[in-house]
Amino acid sequence: MPLPTSPVVRRARLGAELRQLRRQATLTLEQVCERLGWASTSKLSRIELGQSRPDLADVFDLLDVYEVPTGQREALIVIARDAATNRSWWRALGEMGERQRTYAELEAGAATIFEYQPATVPGLLQTRAYARLRVTAGRLLDPEVDVDADTRARTARQDVLHRMDAPRYTAVLAEAALGCAGAPGHVWREQARHLVSLTRRPNVTIRVLPHGAPVAGSVIHPLTPFSCYAFPDPADPRTVVLETLTTDLRLTTEPDVRRYEQLANWLLDAALSGADTVELLSRHAEE
Template sequence: MPLSASPVVRRARLGVELRRLRRRESLTLEQVCLRLGWASTSKLSRIELGQSRPDLADVLDLLDVYGVPSPQRDELIVIARDAATGRGWSRALGEMGERQRAYAELEAGAERIVEYQGVLVPGLLQTPAYTRLRVSAGALLTADVDVEADVRARAVRQELLARADPPHYTALVEERVCDPDGLPVDVWREQLRRLLALAERSHVDIRVLPAGASSGDAPHPLAPFSYYAYPDPADPRTVLVETLTTDLRLTAEADVAHYEGIVERLLATALPAEATVELLARRLGSAPVPRPREPRGTG
């Protein structure tokens, strides 16, 4: 099911717009809440920070206070409705943990996605077997990980790359990501074949950063990150930085611009797409073919 603009992104956009309107009227949080009879400023603060699903009636009251005329008022009402969306998204995304849902919501409405990974194949490119082994290994470091639910969640997210109007997707991976690193041979060969198949799609760009390319003055991100840009230029470009236990979502212009600069430097350092495909094909050709197990005797 194709999903429209991400409610997470729309909440951030709505919050920015409402904060700008309040400041234009030289009103404090306290003054606005007093006019509306709201018990505390926390409600308005959370709306402006994009941290809560807004009630459309509350947004209409805020637009009245700020004296917003049409057509700007109509545009903000559309954004508020997108921001308040919930049921359709829950049905479409199905069973997902909080972290997987955060990625899915940012991915779904994106026009461009760039991901950097230093150790693992990015989730949108993983086979189920690869996901299962990697998530199982990571479960030793984090608590309450449902491995099979994570595998299913990635499969739902990967439908994004097969839809009729997919985003342009770029994966930037260090060369060591192309090594089996203890994986069973059959799992690794399947994963290499998956990467080569996806690289044939016009909207997928897989680029390898050769070993040693991150030394010296070249960029070397300290953590995996994902970058998202949207068709509506007023929707905030977003960066999600991955950590062991949670993910940091960045929307401030200065933060996002910093990561955009990192992306450009990584692209300049990485192998071209054609050379990346050749490297993956060589790795697949040199990977040993797993031998079938010999039947055990019964005597």
């Protein structure tokens, strides 16, 4: 069964709606917090930025301050309930670290997903053996990572591609991601064959970006992995996530999202065709 609407997306949408309501009421953060008796503006700021799971009582108080009419109020309460993560979400996602949980929430609620990876195979496309190697490598930066739990979580996320209402998924892999450096030959062969098998799924597109292929006129390819998510409800903010070594940057403003969507289109234009990608992956699987 599909998971409910993604809480992380609903938090971003709720925050944007509440921020707009406050500005329409010509109130500052300080004035709102003073009326509600909140000790500082940080609580309201985090709600508006979608950085915290909102308490429904706090949302009701804010709607009262902004004198929101009944129809709009009811719609916002529905969004607020989605934003306040419930226990069924956590059970459905299983045991995950905070970074993986954010990706899982975005993936589970998405209608479309685009991923660009310059050096590795994306998590949704990894075999268990390959995923374990990647998680183990991550322990160099975070020795507290539970390799077994994190590997199980990463492979559990992949169920999203096999649901009845699975999102349309597109991945562009730089040719460097097909290198098997650090992976035993049998692990990489299994991974390459798995990629070929995934290209047969109607909702999955995988394309390889060759070394030196010009992207929008430049042969210097982006070095930072990123993912783009769009959702069934067009009012939910399209989201871009930039992956770094220690944390992930989530972007939801329209100008930022448009830039990365344009970059995604340029990468697709420069990548090999679907047939050529399958041929290349098949060759890797046999070498």
